Amino acid sequence: MKYMLLIYAGAADENGGADEGLFEDWMAYDKEVKDAGIFVSGESLADLVTATTVRVDPDGERTVTDGPFAETRELLGGFYVIDVPDLDAALDWAARCPGARGSGAMVVRPVADFGV
Amino acid sequence: MASVEAVFREEHGRLLAALVRRFGDLDLAEEVASEAIEAALARWPVDGVPPKPGAWLMTTARRRAVDRLRRDQAFAARLAVLRVEAERAEPAPAADVDGGLPDERLQLFFTCAHPALAAEDRGALMLRCLAGLSTPEVARAFLVPAETMAKRITRAKKKIRAARIPFRAPGADELPGRLPGVLQVVYSIFTEGYAASSGPRLQRLDLAEEAIRLGRILRRLLPAEREVAGLLALMLLVHARRDARSGPDGEMVLLADQDRGRWDRAMIEEGRDLVTVALTGAPPGPYGVQAAIAALHDEAAGLDTTDWPQIVALYDVLLALAPSPIVTLNRAVAVAMRDGPEAGLALLDELADEPRLRGYHPYPAARADLLSRLGRFSEAAVAYREALELAGTEPERAYLRRRLDAIEE
Numbered sequence: 360m361k362y363m364l365l366i367y368a369g370a371a372d373e374n375g376g377a378d379e380g381l382f383e384d385w386m387a388y389d390k391e392v393k394d395a396g397i398f399v400s401g402e403s404l405a406d407l408v409t410a411t412t413v414r415v416d417p418d419g420e421r422t423v424t425d426g427p428f429a430e431t432r433e434l435l436g437g438f439y440v441i442d443v444p445d446l447d448a449a450l451d452w453a454a455r456c457p458g459a460r461g462s463g464a465m466v467v468r469p470v471a472d473f474g475v
Numbered sequence: 476m477a478s479v480e481a482v483f484r485e486e487h488g489r490l491l492a493a494l495v496r497r498f499g500d501l502d503l504a505e506e507v508a509s510e511a512i513e514a515a516l517a518r519w520p521v522d523g524v525p526p527k528p529g530a531w532l533m534t535t536a537r538r539r540a541v542d543r544l545r546r547d548q549a550f551a552a553r554l555a556v557l558r559v560e561a562e563r564a565e566p567a568p569a570a571d572v573d574g575g576l577p578d579e580r581l582q583l584f585f586t587c588a589h590p591a592l593a594a595e596d597r598g599a600l601m602l603r604c605l606a607g608l609s610t611p612e613v614a615r616a617f618l619v620p621a622e623t624m625a626k627r628i629t630r631a632k633k634k635i636r637a638a639r640i641p642f643r644a645p646g647a648d649e650l651p652g653r654l655p656g657v658l659q660v661v662y663s664i665f666t667e668g669y670a671a672s673s674g675p676r677l678q679r680l681d682l683a684e685e686a687i688r689l690g691r692i693l694r695r696l697l698p699a700e701r702e703v704a705g706l707l708a709l710m711l712l713v714h715a716r717r718d719a720r721s722g723p724d725g726e727m728v729l730l731a732d733q734d735r736g737r738w739d740r741a742m743i744e745e746g747r748d749l750v751t752v753a754l755t756g757a758p759p760g761p762y763g764v765q766a767a768i769a770a771l772h773d774e775a776a777g778l779d780t781t782d783w784p785q786i787v788a789l790y791d792v793l794l795a796l797a798p799s800p801i802v803t804l805n806r807a808v809a810v811a812m813r814d815g816p817e818a819g820l821a822l823l824d825e826l827a828d829e830p831r832l833r834g835y836h837p838y839p840a841a842r843a844d845l846l847s848r849l850g851r852f853s854e855a856a857v858a859y860r861e862a863l864e865l866a867g868t869e870p871e872r873a874y875l876r877r878r879l880d881a882i883e884e
Contacts, residue, residue: 360639445641446591469638 361399361470362449363440367433369462384457392439392452401439433464440470483512487607488692490532492579495586495642498540500554501604501632507543511536580605581644581696588657589640596631597660598667603628605692606685616668616682654697658706658762661689665710683714694749705753705763711746712769715739727870731778743773761797764789783813800829801837808841816845836865840875852882 385403392398407428414422436458443449446467453465487508494504511532525531544551587601599617602608608616614624634640645653668682690707697703719733750770753763768789775781790806803826811819823842832838843858859879866872 445639445643446589447641447643450591467638 360444360472361440361442362446363438363468363470364449364453364456365435365466365468366437366439366456366458367464367466368436368458369433369464381457388456391455392441397441397443397452399440399442401437403437404435407434483515484607486529486532487512488580488583488605489529489578490536491604492583493533494536494540495583496579497537498554499642501586501635503540503543503554504536505604507536507539508532510539578696580692582642584657584693584696585644585653586635586640586642588660589635590656591638591640592631592634593627596627598664599624599627600631601660601689602664602685606689608685616685650700654700654702657693658702661686661693662706662710662762664689665713669713683710683717686710687714701753701756702760702762704749705760705766708746708749708753708766709762709769711742711749712766712773715742715746715773721870725870727868727874729874730772735776738773743770746770746773759792759796761793764793764796768793778812781812783809787813800826800831801835803829804832804838804841811845816848820845820849834865836862836867836871836875838862839865843875843878847878847882855882 389401392401407426410426412424412426414424416422439452439456441449441452443452446469449467453459453467456465457463459465490511491504491508494508495501498504514535515528515532519525519528544554583604584601587604588597592600599613602613602616603610610625610628611621613628614621617624665683665686668684668686687707687710690703690710694703694707715738716730716733718739719735719737720728722728746766747770750763750766753759753766759767768786771782771786771789786809787806790802790809793802794806804823807819807822807826810822820842823838823845826832826838839858840862843855843862846852846855846858856879859875859882863872863875863879866875
């Protein structure tokens, strides 16, 4: 069963970059996930100042705006998708992620399964 | 008939747990478990009770499940995937040699009390799945409309299925982290039943008794866990006072004024034996200590012969194990009994700025009581009025009003 682990930082710097903890910790975690054979995909996102929002209104008109900016307290900094047997296993992997520590938090969401 | 139903309620949790284990789906397990029990209710009075009733029920339920899966191939395929994944996580247990059902209710306890479920849904689910209560019964117990309760149970089951909360008991290394969550759910069912937080009735005996029943099942499943013994002891030792706790018109009777002759001696005995289990062998846990405190109250012939120094000492232990302003409050009341109201009041006043006691009516009520014992009646009246504004149940408010009237005269 696939779960997405969303990595939220509790605090951001002036560029909207996540307070990410030690680089070595992230490298070690990434290696553990891949060595365990559960890694499906995962990315780390660039600073929020680089983000752009797109909306399309009912007439098909496109609106492009800069941002959003890090006024929200929780900032999505990246994600993993892992394939594990059940929620307990997914929660264990989320708890081991450096993103779960300090002011950060992990949100674990099952990937929807439409049909077999 | 009622006793037959009681037997089935007991059997229901066991059957359900075994079916969940076999098919990996709570809804399917519930459906075929009820069908099997219906079939038994129709057949057994005619054919006689089979030699192995549990195995009969399981076989019948399993056949119904297989029929259902034949009719719904897509569902069957999905469950098959689930089964493979479940096996990946934990191999199936060896089949029971004597044909009896292995007791798999422990897994179900941990599923129902899973921290990923909403706190308010865990107790409801446990009553539904393990105590065998129907959804309308659970709804009545929690004083919510049946429809609301049905939605809550459906929501919880949906999360179990969609997020795949496992039917699995934690291993020895995880147990210390997970067991307190299970005990908390059982205890919250008990306290919910014992002192209703709102509404006209002070006690809802049914829920307290269901919680004790769940505690007994858990104790059989985890005989080596001393905190399980402690929790069951605590519930028994408190529940033993049920008849003395309210007067003929449902009014609240405090410990000080209870007719101790109406306490349930057999239940106290059973509770005391369990306290011994809970406190022997290693440092005690919070339930064991609370049970020991309850036992000291239950053993005393009256307030003046209660062992207050020992109770204060136990509260000190409890504060070290599980610090909370409510425990500090209870300790202050015990200190007042040991050293006099002045000493207790000084400790209570230290809690004046505690945010977690704001809105908690026992705090102003305890202050009011000590103030009136010191003859400081106008301050006591203010505190009683404060408590009156916060108290949830009508019997509690009636009690506080009586006290207020008494000191205003």
